[in-house]
Amino acid sequence: MPKPDQFQISPLIRLTLLSLYVALVLPLPVLAEVTQTSVPPALLWMGAVLGGTVLYGVLSERVQVDAKGIRVTYPAWVRLFLRRGWALDWSDVKALKPRSTGQGGLVYYFVSQAEDRAYLLPMRVVGFARLVRYVEARTGIDTRDVKPLSQPWMYLILLGFTLLLLGVDGWTLWTANSLG
Template identity: 45%
Template structure:
């Protein structure tokens, strides 16, 4: 991605997707939680759950495809065209409408930040994007806001721990189901 000198407006749109660690961890957690369900379900429900599993994976993938775009006009948060028709959420804020920054503590001890617009809206500043320091720096350069106190909503180690636990769960499921004799899945019900 091209870098811009301090105070400059991005010449080309800069896209910041959800950080890969977060996206892959949450997709892995989805698989770890729902992959065994069709095997454990009563026989009448197995076809439905088997069909729902990939549909749910695509839906979770769509939710995690949110991205932030910074360009000459402002900041925009949304989803790519392949899923925007379904999710239809997001927002845009021109640079000249950015009035300030507000923060709010979360129940888990973190902080979320909102961009304050001149029309009174408070728009949630994405804190789970890839290249987060560069993202903050570009917003600070373009808007003039002091973002030195803004950090990620949760530290990366939490996602590494969740990724590790999801992997252990997936491996345990594979071992357990591989160790079962053929035909014993129908006896689980």
């Protein structure tokens, strides 16, 4: 029998998405101040911090598996304000169904026997192959065709472009501050 285990979102994915957020949002309050827009920069800073906190909270997802079932959890402050998570006993799993995404990928849902509800299989966790083996061992469902939604190289490319964007942001902010 597999031992209880815990999985979290990949640090590469977390770093990439948080960096992209910073690259897209950080220039806004600075440029609002330099260009003297009608939107107060302080309001943009507050929005940026709030949005970053929400993103960080959502990216703090943890998947826990044990002999009883699978749980997706978040820290207490995230559960209170944003996402509650879910739990499913292995005995309630009827099937693992694939669904196409809008971008042509596949995601998988656990279909519950008791509630006839679907629960998204977390696919961006470190050790995804180990998680899938755990699911197969506990449910008996054939998971040979279950693959991660995106490969690490995709996030490495996105991280590279994000770092390039951060460089452009830095140059833009430096130029804007030196002119104004």
